[in-house]
Amino acid sequence: LCAIGRCGVGYDNLDLHACTEHGIAVYITPGGVVRPVAESILLMMLALSHRLLEKDRMVRQGCWAESTTRLGREPRDRVVGTIGMGNIATETIRMLRGLDVRRFLAFDPYASQARAAELGVELVALDQLLSASDYVLVNCPLTPETRGLLGLEQFARMKPDAVLINTARGPIVDEPALIRALEEGKIAGAALDVFEEEPLPADSPLASMNNVILTSHSIAWTEELFRDMGRIDCRGALAIYRGEVPSHVVNPQ
Numbered sequence: 001l002c003a004i005g006r007c008g009v010g011y012d013n014l015d016l017h018a019c020t021e022h023g024i025a026v027y028i029t030p031g032g033v034v035r036p037v038a039e040s041i042l043l044m045m046l047a048l049s050h051r052l053l054e055k056d057r058m059v060r061q062g063c064w065a066e067s068t069t070r071l072g073r074e075p076r077d078r079v080v081g082t083i084g085m086g087n088i089a090t091e092t093i094r095m096l097r098g099l100d101v102r103r104f105l106a107f108d109p110y111a112s113q114a115r116a117a118e119l120g121v122e123l124v125a126l127d128q129l130l131s132a133s134d135y136v137l138v139n140c141p142l143t144p145e146t147r148g149l150l151g152l153e154q155f156a157r158m159k160p161d162a163v164l165i166n167t168a169r170g171p172i173v174d175e176p177a178l179i180r181a182l183e184e185g186k187i188a189g190a191a192l193d194v195f196e197e198e199p200l201p202a203d204s205p206l207a208s209m210n211n212v213i214l215t216s217h218s219i220a221w222t223e224e225l226f227r228d229m230g231r232i233d234c235r236g237a238l239a240i241y242r243g244e245v246p247s248h249v250v251n252p253q
Contacts, residue, residue: 003240005233007226008033009088010169011250012142020251023181027236027246030087032233036220037167038091044165044191045096045135047213049073055211057142073161074099082134084140084168085121092137093119105129108140130157133164142169150174151169155181163189167219179205183214193219 003025006014011026019026020226047053050072058067076234082089085108092102104121109128116123125150136158140146150164151174157165166173166185175196181187189211195204199215206212236246245252 003027003245003246005029005236005237007229007233010141012169016251020253025240025246025249025250027233027249029229030248032227032232033131033220034091036222036225037088038095040138040219041092041137041138041165042095042166042191042192043192043217044167045163045214048165048189048191048211049075053213057210075135076100078134079103079105079132080135080137081124081129081135082121082125082139083107083129083172084138085111085116085119086124086139088167089137089139090119092120092139093121103132105133115190126154127157130154131159132140132158134162136162138164138166138168138172140172141237142171146172148172148174150178152177152180155186158187160185161188163187163191165191167193170198173204182206182209189213191215192246195215 001024004019004027006026007017009030010026011028016026051070055067055070058064058070069217075096076099078101080093080096080103082092082105089106097103099249103117105124105128107126108115111123113123124132137253138150149172155201157175164173164178169248170192178190182190183205191213192206193215194217200206200214206214232247239246
């Protein structure tokens, strides 16, 4: 084995140190996931904002008149904060500009002020982002530094009408702390495609919450996603066959 082509941008399910020790290159396919994940974040934002699933359930239950009293909200004139300012966050911000978001914030210790200025984003500390944002988007990789990044203290800083959207990795969020924050009304809702334990246990309190959207780490799975990731993986394999270095190697040493 000389290389592993990992579909997607995350590689936390690989022992990267062992791969490096054994001379195995690991490469990823970031170009294939950017658009579908960004679209999924936008989808979740709008579904939460317009209380889509809640209204759907009420209509199915015959509560037509009652459903009309559930007012939604729009991203227009709101503040969007992203934890992480990589390619997916960049594409999401580009899409959201058409919805007249008032202000974009980002927490990313590795991002440059020049890059932020180019995107029209303010780089801020995590606490400032949490206290100011109406939508908090998790767009960072799972690392020792980001594991458990959002816990009780962080949720307490968020606005009571703010929502959390996590399409990155489950362990970035302390799940029991999130459940408590939702139960106590510290935040208004959440949309989660990823969890600390996958599959999500059937008895998770999240499953019975009307203000939470749950998907199976597959919200971004589209025909185009798999087509594009497959093409990038094959290009990497062909590069190795030709004696070249594939793109997006995460252990270049």
